[in-house]
Amino acid sequence: MKKIKLFLHVIGQGFANVFRNKWYSLASVATISLCLFVFGACYAIVANVQNMVMTAEEGVSLTVFFHSEGDMCETHEEGQVPDEQWVVEFQKEINARPEVLSSDFISDDQAWEEFGKNYFGDDFEDYAVAFPENPLEGDNSYEIFVKEVELQTQVVEWLNTHKEVRKVNYSEVTVDTLSGFNKLLVGGSVAFILILFAVSLFLIGNTVATGISMRSEEINIMKYIGATDFYVRSPFLMEGVLIGLVGAGLSMGLIYGLYGFVLSYVVERFEILSNFLNFLTVNEVFKVLLPGSLIMGMGIGFIGSFIATRKHLRV
Amino acid sequence: MTKKEQMSLEREAFVNENGIIVLDNVSKVYSAGAPALNEVSITIGRGEFVFIVGDSGSGKSTLIKLLLRELKASSGSVTVLGYDMGKLTHRNVPKFRRRIGVVFQDFRLLSDRDVYANVAFAQRVIGVPEEEIKVNVPAILKTMGLAGKYKAKTNQLSGGEQQRVALARALVNRPEILLADEPTGNLDPRNSWEIMALLEEINQQGTTVVVVTHNKEIVNSMCKRVITMNRGVVVSDEEGGFYNEEN
Ligand SMILES: Nc1ncnc2c1ncn2[C@@H]1O[C@H](COP(=O)(O)OP(=O)(O)OP(=O)(O)O)[C@@H](O)[C@H]1O
Ligand SMILES: [Mg+2]
Numbered sequence: 001m002k003k004i005k006l007f008l009h010v011i012g013q014g015f016a017n018v019f020r021n022k023w024y025s026l027a028s029v030a031t032i033s034l035c036l037f038v039f040g041a042c043y044a045i046v047a048n049v050q051n052m053v054m055t056a057e058e059g060v061s062l063t064v065f066f067h068s069e070g071d072m073c074e075t076h077e078e079g080q081v082p083d084e085q086w087v088v089e090f091q092k093e094i095n096a097r098p099e100v101l102s103s104d105f106i107s108d109d110q111a112w113e114e115f116g117k118n119y120f121g122d123d124f125e126d127y128a129v130a131f132p133e134n135p136l137e138g139d140n141s142y143e144i145f146v147k148e149v150e151l152q153t154q155v156v157e158w159l160n161t162h163k164e165v166r167k168v169n170y171s172e173v174t175v176d177t178l179s180g181f182n183k184l185l186v187g188g189s190v191a192f193i194l195i196l197f198a199v200s201l202f203l204i205g206n207t208v209a210t211g212i213s214m215r216s217e218e219i220n221i222m223k224y225i226g227a228t229d230f231y232v233r234s235p236f237l238m239e240g241v242l243i244g245l246v247g248a249g250l251s252m253g254l255i256y257g258l259y260g261f262v263l264s265y266v267v268e269r270f271e272i273l274s275n276f277l278n279f280l281t282v283n284e285v286f287k288v289l290l291p292g293s294l295i296m297g298m299g300i301g302f303i304g305s306f307i308a309t310r311k312h313l314r315v
Numbered sequence: 316m317t318k319k320e321q322m323s324l325e326r327e328a329f330v331n332e333n334g335i336i337v338l339d340n341v342s343k344v345y346s347a348g349a350p351a352l353n354e355v356s357i358t359i360g361r362g363e364f365v366f367i368v369g370d371s372g373s374g375k376s377t378l379i380k381l382l383l384r385e386l387k388a389s390s391g392s393v394t395v396l397g398y399d400m401g402k403l404t405h406r407n408v409p410k411f412r413r414r415i416g417v418v419f420q421d422f423r424l425l426s427d428r429d430v431y432a433n434v435a436f437a438q439r440v441i442g443v444p445e446e447e448i449k450v451n452v453p454a455i456l457k458t459m460g461l462a463g464k465y466k467a468k469t470n471q472l473s474g475g476e477q478q479r480v481a482l483a484r485a486l487v488n489r490p491e492i493l494l495a496d497e498p499t500g501n502l503d504p505r506n507s508w509e510i511m512a513l514l515e516e517i518n519q520q521g522t523t524v525v526v527v528t529h530n531k532e533i534v535n536s537m538c539k540r541v542i543t544m545n546r547g548v549v550v551s552d553e554e555g556g557f558y559n560e561e562n
Binding site: 002005006009217218220221222223224225226227228229231 | 410411436437
């Protein structure tokens with residue numbers, strides 16, 4: 001009962017402090033909001049890019065084609081066309097490479113079907129009639145999945161050292177650009193966020209210190225009467241935590257509202273993008289961002305006010 | 316018996332044997348200059364009423380601060396209510412102070428709150444249940460002759476009334492010792508006498524009372540123990556004493 005009363009006292013006094021000290025509190029809330037807003041925006045972007053990289057990486061594969069007799073466009077030197085045995089052995093060699101996750105054999109028939117589906121869509125069956133023979137006859141290939149995008153070039157170079165290899169298909173542009181962009185964004189925003197953190201800490205500290213000096217008379221009397229350190233201090237700590245929470249709440253509300261807005265704008269404006277880049281939903285982003293921001297807001301508030309009480313409240 | 320109970324009994328035994336306030340060879344030196352207190356030894360028994368008099372700067376307020384553990388002695392030992400002030404940990408200071416009431420010349424009331432709130436404040440700080448506060452505060456205000464003033468803002472009261480509110484606040488938690496540092500310093504003779512009468516009444520109900528004052532007339536007519544200080548030294552300590560200007 002006594003504990004509950006004390007807790008209520010701390011919360012009540014914490015709120016009272018925030019309001020007693022309106023303008024300072026407002027400034028603190030604003031900086032914390034800004035800080036966490038920047039953090040949240042960066043997080044939302046980074047999380048999306050990360051997600052795209054991951055989806056892209058999952059699909060990162062290269063396809064290796066071999067010379068074949070069926071290929072009429074080229075003449076082949078002696079030994080350039082591998083026999084079936086060699087092709088089977090070669091897959092073992094591929095799989096033995098440390099960069100390689102797995103590989104799939106794609107027969108010429110499969111390749112034709114896939115190609116056709118991509119080009120003609122559902123009407124493929126109708127068109128296929130026009131090609132009684134597989135136009136890709138003999139065009140067997142391996143689809144190779146690498147462990148990381150960065151390893152792709154190495155594998156390509158290795159594959160190209162074999163004379164039996166006709167060509168290697170791969171794409172790396174998107175993935176590389178995305179990861180590069182992510183690194184840049186994280187680096188830049190971390191610096192900015194750190195500065196904002198410091199400013200918020202300073203402002204909260206000042207807000208609480210002002211509150212302490214405004215109430216120094218009362219604090220003095222409390223000490224004579226026999227108030228515990230906890231009783232004197234905790235309202236100020238609560239003040240800091242409340243400011244941090246309100247700031248976090250505001251910034252999260254703002255991001256929640258803006259996220260959907262920006263997303264629909266991007267999707268609408270760059271329709272092509274959205275076909276192969278999939279964005280995270282607000283809820284997916286907030287699953288981590290919301291608790292993270294609230295905890296950070298409270299943390300900044302607590303640390304700022306803790307330092308202030310340490311400095312200005314020698315009990 | 317728990318360790319706490321045992322220590323409490325030991326303190327009680329110390330008080331009964333030696334006194335509720337015991338200063339033994341106490342000196343207090345502020346950062347620079349001559350000591351504010353110089354090898355002072357004073358013993359005050361439970362239930363006594365003591366005046367401390369002396370010129371400005373003789374160390375009276377310093378003495379009060381040592382008794383509240385607001386300051387620590389530079390040397391010697393101060394024991395109040397059986398607590399050794401040199402060994403009292405920061406953590407235990409609140410518990411100790413709850414057994415002491417204190418009033419000052421400048422009242423130190425919360426001017427933005429009414430009389431009732433100022434007194435109730437003292438009880439809330441130490442966690443007294445609200446139902447008890449509702450009984451205790453009116454009772455003490457009545458004793459202090461403030462029955463009709465619950466709702467008045469303290470800055471609208473006369474000096475005498477303000478000091479009575481401060482007294483009510485100091486006494487509502489039923490302290491065993493009441494320390495008063497020039498409680499009548501800002502009051503006219505009539506109000507000064509009223510406050511002194513209240514202090515005497517409190518003392519008669521069993522509270523040990525220590526009053527620092529410059530009021531010669533009152534000291535000389537109340538016939539109490541008078542400790543006279545001069546430049547940090549106790550120059551006289553007499554039962555039924557007088558305020559001697561020669562000291
Ligand atoms: N915080 C302090 N720092 C340095 N010196 C101090 C401090 N407080 C008091 N002193 C000095 O200690 C001496 C005793 O001061 P104290 O306040 O105890 O005197 P007092 O007897 O209460 O005087 P008064 O009757 O004027 O209130 C004085 O010389 C004073 O200047
Ligand atoms: Mg003084």
